[in-house]
């Protein structure tokens with residue numbers, strides 16, 4: 001946001017948050033004890049050993065890369081958002097593992113210039129091919145979520161769309177590995193990440209997941225335009241498994257012996273990477289539609305999938321609660337929000 005703007009920021013926070021993480025009490029799935037600590041934090045505490053994910057080593061990644069080394073033009077398809085995690089993933093594919101990546105960026109119509117510029121700069125500096133795919137295919141669906149006042153989380157159908165798309169592009173170019181920029185905190189247990197965890201059975205995502213599935217069932221299923229649209233991530237994976245080229249999706253961050261404290265300065269120096277000026281949460285790189293998704297989630301649920309993700313990171317001692325709270329502040333006015341919603345022919349009152 002530009003300095004000194006005078007519009008009033010929207011305050012979306014109401015009520016107390018868990019004393020340890022950043023989730024509000026939302027009965028019956030998120031419940032506080034008498035000390036104000038949520039059931040998820042208590043559960044984590046009780047199952048600490050079970051919750052800690054298996055440690056992966058870089059030698060495991062090297063084995064996977066070697067085993068799947070492409071005989072075709074590209075070794076990996078690197079999904080690029082312009083953010084620090086995916087940009088460094090692309091960087092290491094080329095420099096550390098000496099592979100030939102195809103940088104791939106999808107734009108749902110709401111990408112920022114800053115994000116696109118980051119990928120362009122990285123591809124140029126690294127001398128790798130860059131495929132930019134901009135599509136208006138999803139716009140109607142996003143608009144329908146707003147128009148019908150569905151509680152579906154916009155990011156979720158979007159993540160179904162772009163994962164399906166990534167598999168399709170990998171198939172078309174016979175690329176055996178899809179590289180994503182998911183970090184350690186974003187779980188190494190799931191085969192493919194889904195932004196709102198729609199497939200997840202965890203209590204934090206129960207309501208969101210149901211609303212998204214409901215929306216896809218009632219609207220998307222009956223719309224000829226979206227007749228081939230996958231309704232779940234399982235469906236995306238099933239479709240992927242039936243393709244000729246069966247791509248594996250992995251993130252180097254699960255294996256690298258260091259984290260953002262090392263790779264952010266590295267890509268800043270080597271690739272001229274910059275933090276985007278506008279994105280939610282703070283220090284992230286997400287599209288402008290994400291603001292609409294976040295606003296709706298706060299209104300509908302009192303929290304977002306970012307609160308869930310950051311709460312996990314707090315429990316794992318990766319970030320502090322104060323850092324999370326700062327990054328989760330919603331820095332936008334109603335006017336700015338409506339400027340984004342206008343692209344979908346919608347206005348908030």
Ligand SMILES: [Zn+2]
Nearest residue numbers: 018021038041
């Ligand atoms: Zn908690």
